[in-house]
Amino acid sequence: MAAAVKVSSVFRKSLFKGKVAIVTGGGTGIGKAITQELLHLGCKVMIASRNIERIQKAAEEMRSTVVPNKPTNLAHMQCNIRKEDNVKDLISSTLKQFGKIDYVVNNGGGQFPSPASNISVKGWNAVIDTNLTGTFIVCREVYNQWMEQNGGVIVNIIADMWKGFPTMSHTGAARAGVDNLTKTLAIEWAPDGVRVNSVAPGSFIYSETAAANYGDSKIFHHMLDVVPVKRLGTPEEVSSCVCYLLSPAASLISGETVKVDGAASLHNTKYEIRVSK
Numbered sequence: 236m237a238a239a240v241k242v243s244s245v246f247r248k249s250l251f252k253g254k255v256a257i258v259t260g261g262g263t264g265i266g267k268a269i270t271q272e273l274l275h276l277g278c279k280v281m282i283a284s285r286n287i288e289r290i291q292k293a294a295e296e297m298r299s300t301v302v303p304n305k306p307t308n309l310a311h312m313q314c315n316i317r318k319e320d321n322v323k324d325l326i327s328s329t330l331k332q333f334g335k336i337d338y339v340v341n342n343g344g345g346q347f348p349s350p351a352s353n354i355s356v357k358g359w360n361a362v363i364d365t366n367l368t369g370t371f372i373v374c375r376e377v378y379n380q381w382m383e384q385n386g387g388v389i390v391n392i393i394a395d396m397w398k399g400f401p402t403m404s405h406t407g408a409a410r411a412g413v414d415n416l417t418k419t420l421a422i423e424w425a426p427d428g429v430r431v432n433s434v435a436p437g438s439f440i441y442s443e444t445a446a447a448n449y450g451d452s453k454i455f456h457h458m459l460d461v462v463p464v465k466r467l468g469t470p471e472e473v474s475s476c477v478c479y480l481l482s483p484a485a486s487l488i489s490g491e492t493v494k495v496d497g498a499a500s501l502h503n504t505k506y507e508i509r510v511s512k
C-alpha cells in the first residue's frame with residue numbers, strides 16, 4: 236500500500252481552490268512538502284528544477300499519490316534558476332499551461348559547507364547566482380510577465396543566517412540579500428497587488444535529499460544540542476507557514492521574513508570558535 240501523504244489540514248480548501256502556483260525545487264524535501272500541500276488544497280502546481288529525471292519521477296509519484304483524480308493539476312519542467320532564459324521559459328510555459336500564476340515559491344537553492352578562506356570565486360559565484368540572482372530573476376520575470384497586471388503572492392525560502400553563518404559565508408550573504416530584496420519588492424510592487432515575504436527555516440529541517448547532498452545522513456542531527464525544541468523540524472512545518480503567507484489570511488503581511496526555527500536563532504550557534512594560530 237502506498238505510504239500516506241503527509242499534509243496539514245489546517246487550511247480551508249476554498250481559500251486555495253483553482254489557484255496556480257510555481258514551486259522551484261518542488262520535487263524534493265521542503266519544496267515537495269509545499270507542492271503536496273498546495274495540491275491537496277486544490278491548487279494547480281508547476282514544479283521545476285535542474286535535474287529532469289528527479290523532478291519527473293517526483294511529479295509522477297505525486298500525481299498518483301496526491302492527485303490521482305486530477306493528475307493534470309501537477310506539471311513539471313526542467314529549469315535552472317541561474318539561467319535567465321530557463322526562467323523566462325518557466326513563467327511563459329506555466330501561463331500557457333494553466334492560464335495564470337497566483338503564487339510563486341522560490342524554494343530551489345543550496346550551497347556547500349566550506350570555510351570562507353577555501354571558497355573559490357567560481358564556488359562563491361555558483362552559490363550567489365543560485366540563491367540571490369536566481370531568486371531575483373524568478374521574481375522579476377513573474378512580475379513582468381503576469382503579476383504587474385494581475386497581482387499575486389511570492390514567498391522566498393531563505394536560511395538561518397541572522398548571526399552570521401560560519402562555513403556558509405556564501406549562502407549567508409545571498410540569503411541576507413534575499414531578505415532585503417523581499418522588503419524592496421514588497422514596497423515597489425504593493426500598488427500592483429503583489430505581496431512578497433520570506434520564510435527562514437532553522438538549519439535542522441530534516442530533508443533526505445539535503446542530507447544526501449552533504450554526504451552525511453546525520454548532518455541535521457548534529458545540530459540538536461543547540462535546538463531549543465530538542466527535535467528535528469519537518470518540511471511540513473515549513474510548508475504550513477508558506478501556505479499561510481500565500482493565503483488571504485496574510486493579506487496585510489508583506490516585506491516580512493518569518494523564522495520557522497523553534498527559537499533556535501535566539502540561542503547559541505553550533506559553530507566552535509577555533510584556537511588562534
Ligand SMILES: CCCCCCC/C=C/C(=O)SCCNC(=O)CCNC(=O)[C@H](O)C(C)(C)COP(=O)(O)OP(=O)(O)OC[C@H]1O[C@@H](n2cnc3c(N)ncnc32)[C@H](O)[C@@H]1OP(=O)(O)O
Pocket residue numbers: 344345346347348349355357358359361362365394402437438439444445448454
Ligand atoms: C555544516 C552544517 C550544515 C547544516 C545545514 C545548513 C542548513 C541549510 C540546509 C540546506 O540548505 S539544505 C539544501 C541542500 N541542497 C543543496 O545544497 C542542493 C543545491 N546545491 C548545489 O547544487 C551546489 O552546492 C551548488 C554549488 C549551489 C551548485 O552546484 P553546481 O554543481 O551546479 O555548481 P558548479 O557550477 O558545477 O560548481 C561551481 C563550483 O562550486 C564549488 N563547489 C561546488 N560544490 C562544492 C563542494 N561540495 N565543495 C567545495 N566546492 C564546491 C567548486 O568550486 C565548483 O567548481 P569546480 O571545482 O567544480 O570547477
Ligand SMILES: NC(=O)C1=CN([C@@H]2O[C@H](COP(=O)(O)OP(=O)(O)OC[C@H]3O[C@@H](n4cnc5c(N)ncnc54)[C@H](OP(=O)(O)O)[C@@H]3O)[C@@H](O)[C@H]2O)C=CC1
Pocket residue numbers: 259260261262263264265266283284285286287289290314315316317342343344345346365369392393394395435436437438439440441442444445448
Ligand atoms: N533543510 C534545511 O534545514 C534548510 C533548508 N533551507 C533551504 O530550503 C530550500 C529547500 O531545501 P531542502 O528541501 O532542505 O533541500 P533539497 O536539497 O531537497 O532541495 C533543494 C532543491 O533546490 C533545487 N535546486 C537547486 N539548485 C537549483 C537551481 N539552480 N535551479 C532550480 N532548482 C534548483 C534542487 O533540485 P535540482 O537538484 O533538481 O535542481 C532541490 O529540489 C533550499 O533553498 C535550502 O537551502 C534553508 C535552511 C535550512
